[in-house]
Amino acid sequence: xxxxxxxxxxxxxxxxxxxxxxxxxxxxxxxxxxxxxxxxxxxxxxxxxxxxxxxxxxxxxxxxxxxxxxxxxxxxxxxxxxxxxxxxxxxxxxxxxxxxxxxxxxxxxxxxxxxxxxxxxxxxxxxxxxxxxxxxxxxxxxxxxxxxxxxxxxxxxxxxxxxxxxxxxxxxxxxxxxxxxxxxxxxxxxxxxxxxxxxxxxxxxxxxxxxxxxxxxxxxxxxxxxxxxxxxxxxxxxxxxxxxxxxxxxxxxxxxxxxxxxxxxxxxxxxxxxxxxxxxxxxxxxxxxxxxxxxxxxxxxxxxxxxxxxxxxxxxxxxxxxxxxxxxxxxxxxxxxxxxxxxxxxxxxxxxxxxxxxxxxxxxxxx
Ligand code: GLY
Numbered sequence: 001x002x003x004x005x006x007x008x009x010x011x012x013x014x015x016x017x018x019x020x021x022x023x024x025x026x027x028x029x030x031x032x033x034x035x036x037x038x039x040x041x042x043x044x045x046x047x048x049x050x051x052x053x054x055x056x057x058x059x060x061x062x063x064x065x066x067x068x069x070x071x072x073x074x075x076x077x078x079x080x081x082x083x084x085x086x087x088x089x090x091x092x093x094x095x096x097x098x099x100x101x102x103x104x105x106x107x108x109x110x111x112x113x114x115x116x117x118x119x120x121x122x123x124x125x126x127x128x129x130x131x132x133x134x135x136x137x138x139x140x141x142x143x144x145x146x147x148x149x150x151x152x153x154x155x156x157x158x159x160x161x162x163x164x165x166x167x168x169x170x171x172x173x174x175x176x177x178x179x180x181x182x183x184x185x186x187x188x189x190x191x192x193x194x195x196x197x198x199x200x201x202x203x204x205x206x207x208x209x210x211x212x213x214x215x216x217x218x219x220x221x222x223x224x225x226x227x228x229x230x231x232x233x234x235x236x237x238x239x240x241x242x243x244x245x246x247x248x249x250x251x252x253x254x255x256x257x258x259x260x261x262x263x264x265x266x267x268x269x270x271x272x273x274x275x276x277x278x279x280x281x282x283x284x285x286x287x288x289x290x291x292x293x294x295x296x297x298x299x300x301x302x303x304x305x306x307x308x309x310x311x312x313x314x315x316x317x318x319x320x321x322x323x324x325x326x327x328x329x330x331x332x333x334x335x336x337x338x339x340x341x342x343x344x345x346x347x348x349x350x351x352x353x354x355x356x357x358x359x360x361x362x363x364x365x366x367x
Contacts, residue, residue: 003020003021003022004018004019004020004023005018005019005020005220005224006018006019007019007224007227007228007231008231009143009144009163009231009234009235010231010235011163011234011235011238012238013163013165015163015164015165015166015167016166016167017142017143017166017167017169017227017231018166018167018168018169019138019169019171019220019223019224019227020169020170020171020220021170021171021172021216022170022172023131023168023169023170023172024051024054024055024058024106024131024168024170024172024173025054025055025057025058026058026168027057027058027059027060027061027062027063028062029168030055030058030059030062030104030129030131030168031059031062031063031066032166033102033127033129033165033166034059034063034066034102034127034129035100035102035127036098036099036100036101036102037065037066037067037098037100038066038067038069038095038096038097038098038100038101038102039059039066039067039068039069039101039102039103039104040068040069040070040071040088040091040092040095040097040101040102040103040104040115040118041055041056041059041068041069041070041071041104041106042070042071042072042073042088042091042103042104042105042106042107042111042114042115042118043070043071043072043073043105043106043107043111044072044073044074044075044076044079044107044108044110044111045072045073045074045075046075046107047075047106047107047108047111047133048070048072048106048107050133050173050176051106051133051173052070052072052106055104055106055131056068056070059104067095067096069091069092069094069095069097070091071087071088071091071115073107073110073111073114075110076110077110077150077258077272077273079110079114080110080113080114080148080149080150081149081150081151082149082151082158084114084149085114085117085118085149088114088115088118089118089121089122092118092122092126097122097123097126098123099123099126100126100127101122101123101126101127102126102127102128102129102165103115103116103118103119103122103126103127103128103129104128104129104131105119105128105129105130105131105132105142105164106131106133107131107132107133107134107137108132108133108134108136108137108141108181109132109134109136109137109140109141109142109273111137112130112132112137112141112142112147113141113146113147113148113149113156113159114147114149115128115147116128116130116145116146116147116162116164117147117148117149117158117159117160117162119147119162120147120159120160120161120162121160125162127164127165128147128162128164128165129164129165129166129167129168130142130143130164130166130167130168131167131168131170132167132168132169133170133173133174133177134173134174134177134181134184134185135174135177135181135182135184135185135186135188135189135219135223136181136184136185136187136188136273136274137185138169138185138223138226138227139185139188139189139192139222139223139226139227139230140188140226140230140247142164142167142169143164143167143227143230143231143234144163144230144233144234144238144244144247145161145162145163145164145234145238146159146161147159147160147161147162148160153259153330154255154259154327154330154331155255155258155259156255156332157330157332161238161239163238169223169227171216171219171220171223174214174219175214179310180272180275181272181274182212182214183212183274183275183309183310183311184272184273184274184275184311185274186204186211186212186222186274186309186311187274187275187277187278187281187306187309187311188226188274188277189204189211189222189223189225189226190204190278190281190302190305190306190309191247191249191250191277191281192225192226192229192230193347193348194249194281194285194302194344194347194348194350195246195247195249195342195344195348195349195350196229196246196348196349196350197225197229197348198347198348199348200225200229201305201347201348204222204305205305205308207222208305208308208309212309212310230247233246233247242352245333245342245352246342246350246351246352248333248342249280249281249284249342249344249350250277250278250279250280250281250282250283250284250342251277251280251342252280252284252328252331252333252341252342253276253279253280253281253283253284253324253328253365254273254276254277254278254279254280254281255276255280255327255331256324256325256327256328256331257271257276257279257280257315257316257319257324258270258271258273258276259327260319260320260323260324260327261316261319269316270316271312271316274311275311275312278306278311278312278313279312279313279314279315281302281306282299282302282303282306282313282314283315283364283365284341284342284343284344285298285299285302285303285343285344286299286364286367287341287343287356287360287361287364288343288344288345290360290363290364291343291353291356291360293343293344293345293353294343294344294345294346294349295346298344298346298347301347302347315365321362321365321366322362324365325358325361325362325365328361333352335354338354338355338356339355339356339358339361340352340353340354340355340356341353341356341361343356
């Protein structure tokens with residue numbers, strides 16, 4: 001843990017996010033969060049061959065008494081289903097996991113969300129340690145305790161709030177991350193600047209080349225700054241009763257795109273989550289400008305930055321605006337059947353806008 005930066009997340013059960021190289025092999029640090037004797041290591045078919053052995057061995061060396069089970073999902077958003085959730089629960093049962101068991105989620109957002117949800121449900125809740133291996137999961141999904149699976153009607157519609165006991169973001173794991181996945185993670189990093197920190201946004205504009213070239217220091221700084229923003233928000237609003245909704249800037253549009261195209265990502269033409277959020281942020285900024293809430297120049301600046309980072313900024317051809325709007329009506333932020341969206345007053349100033357006129361949304365979706 002020598003070179004790790006740490007970010008503390010407060011709340012009822014505080015925990016620490018460690019960020020730095022070599023954390024996957026730090027068995028002492030990982031094992032410190034295992035209270036009992038049972039560990040279920042959950043990973044996917046891409047990450048497990050790379051890193052599951054390291055984590056298993058590290059845990060075993062630190063705690064030879066541990067019974068360590070492994071559950072491997074096929075890689076991809078398509079696996080974030082109730083059926084695979086059921087298989088994870090079966091793996092816990094086969095392991096004989098008791099109430100002091102620990103689920104270790106090793107992978108990206110799909111693994112973290114599904115493993116976290118299994119931990120939330122097994123025996124009404126056991127510990128979960130998040131070990132994110134993608135930039136996107138390091139800066140967003142591994143922190144804050146949102147866990148879920150998708151159903152055909154929408155993303156993350158079945159889930160629970162279940163904060164982790166600890167998060168270990170090993171920056172060495174980013175070395176094997178495909179460039180497209182790195183850019184998807186950077187979309188979520190840019191989001192923090194867009195919603196609450198114009199100076200950070202400017203830093204991201206300046207450090208683009210270093211970040212895209214995976215400069216270790218720049219990446220660690222970007223991850224730590226993002227986690228600090230997220231920690232501050234979830235500390236004050238763990239259950240998304242207010243401020244936490246701001247983290248969903250671009251997500252209502254983005255989720256609609258993801259659901260409408262069918263969940264996909266790597267290896268096909270569908271947008272992955274970060275890419276869909278990039279498009280969604282531009283749509284949210286455009287809608288804000290159309291509603292007179294924010295300058296159009298800020299929307300232009302956001303779009304230019306995202307494009308410079310190699311991210312998409314337009315809705316993929318073939319997705320019908322009316323169908324996207326129908327998907328948006330199912331968003332969890334909506335209340336009493338009204339569209340409630342995260343928009344902005346300009347760069348660094350996001351806010352929740354209740355009761356947005358659907359015709360104005362449709363106009364932006366059609367634009
Ligand atoms: N990804 C948004 C949140 O954790 O609230």
